[in-house]
Amino acid sequence: MLNLREFEAAAASTVDRVHYDYLAGGAWDEVTLRDNEAAFGRLRLLPRVLRGRDKPELDVSLFGCHAASPVLMSPTAFHRLVHPEGERATARAAAATGTIMVASMAATVAIADIAAAAREAAGGVVGGVVGGGDPALWFQLYIQPDLEVTEALVARATAAGARALVVTVDSPVFGAHERDRRNGFLDLPAGMACENMRGLPGGEPDAVRPIAMSPEICWDHLDWLRQATSLPVVLKGILHPEDARLALRHGVDGLMLSNHGGRQLDTVPATIDLLPEIVAAVGGRMPVILDGGVRRGTDVVKALALGASAVGIGRPVLWGLAADGERGVRRVLELLREEVDAALALCGAGSPRDLTPDLVRRRS
Numbered sequence: 001m002l003n004l005r006e007f008e009a010a011a012a013s014t015v016d017r018v019h020y021d022y023l024a025g026g027a028w029d030e031v032t033l034r035d036n037e038a039a040f041g042r043l044r045l046l047p048r049v050l051r052g053r054d055k056p057e058l059d060v061s062l063f064g065c066h067a068a069s070p071v072l073m074s075p076t077a078f079h080r081l082v083h084p085e086g087e088r089a090t091a092r093a094a095a096a097t098g099t100i101m102v103a104s105m106a107a108t109v110a111i112a113d114i115a116a117a118a119r120e121a122a123g124g125v126v127g128g129v130v131g132g133g134d135p136a137l138w139f140q141l142y143i144q145p146d147l148e149v150t151e152a153l154v155a156r157a158t159a160a161g162a163r164a165l166v167v168t169v170d171s172p173v174f175g176a177h178e179r180d181r182r183n184g185f186l187d188l189p190a191g192m193a194c195e196n197m198r199g200l201p202g203g204e205p206d207a208v209r210p211i212a213m214s215p216e217i218c219w220d221h222l223d224w225l226r227q228a229t230s231l232p233v234v235l236k237g238i239l240h241p242e243d244a245r246l247a248l249r250h251g252v253d254g255l256m257l258s259n260h261g262g263r264q265l266d267t268v269p270a271t272i273d274l275l276p277e278i279v280a281a282v283g284g285r286m287p288v289i290l291d292g293g294v295r296r297g298t299d300v301v302k303a304l305a306l307g308a309s310a311v312g313i314g315r316p317v318l319w320g321l322a323a324d325g326e327r328g329v330r331r332v333l334e335l336l337r338e339e340v341d342a343a344l345a346l347c348g349a350g351s352p353r354d355l356t357p358d359l360v361r362r363r364s
Ligand SMILES: Cc1cc2nc3c(=O)[nH]c(=O)nc-3n(C[C@H](O)[C@H](O)[C@H](O)COP(=O)(O)O)c2cc1C
Pocket: 022, 023, 024, 036, 074, 075, 076, 077, 104, 105, 106, 140, 168, 236, 258, 259, 260, 261, 262, 263, 291, 292, 293, 294, 312, 313, 314, 315, 316
């Protein structure tokens, strides 16, 4: 496999149609889904030359997590749908490549087991230190209207060693995925469940509670969460610059600028088109991580040049997992890292910090 597109094709021919449609699809007319990628295509890179740099340094630090690459794994649900080892394989690939993994609350493996797989793959060496603490694992949370349940989820993630909470705020209701409606994809197959939702307060010890998406959730919940945890809190799914400013006022530690891969409100702008406005609103006071449509090293470089601290990939991880399990995910991450490395060098940049907005031009 030479690039991520080849993994996409491999996944499309490996995963059965119903489940492939679930991972590939977006909301309603899929306008935003298409635009996330198309918007990168409307941008051009304008490199600098003769800058005499050493080989580019790609590592980044976010909330005390050191990563070998500015590309992290955005949270995606249901990894066991595409590979029997599911999130365990994904976590091993993340740990082996020094990649930050954001585990989904809707994972088909419990967060404690994801963390154990990551530790095992890192061979007890984390951050270059033997026995060096917790892997670069974050936990994605949908705040549940029942705060006792939310508290239990946060406690589980914390006990597992998660280093940040990524709170997804773009889902007051679940996006309308017409492909899934047409295919009748409503439930996970027998033997698969959202393991983080098992045995929560108010239910039977072994019962799996459905994930609630609730329009009731508001900034008060965020304030409650802020005082309920000492972990860094990152908001995922903020699109309006005024909400970015509000996030700062509510003591949030970072933003994931994301439109959920075009799966929630259709016709919102591509994330790369919104990035300059959000970066300006935040004014360097917290990191902004972008996801949506990142498929090439040049996409990563464009986002970093326009002010992102890092980028996330969603579907490409699932393509790698579907195509070849842990090895496939590793290869996806390595390919992208190699492309970023080469694109940085070709831009005359020694590290992501050297990338500036003047290197990006909009195609006329
Ligand atoms: C199959 C699938 C499942 C997803 N599950 C979640 C989830 O559980 N929580 C969440 O916050 N975002 C979820 N997302 C959104 C991703 O975190 C991410 O924002 C998006 O996939 C990025 O776009 P990309 O797929 O173009 O890289 C999911 C996306 C996909 C494709």
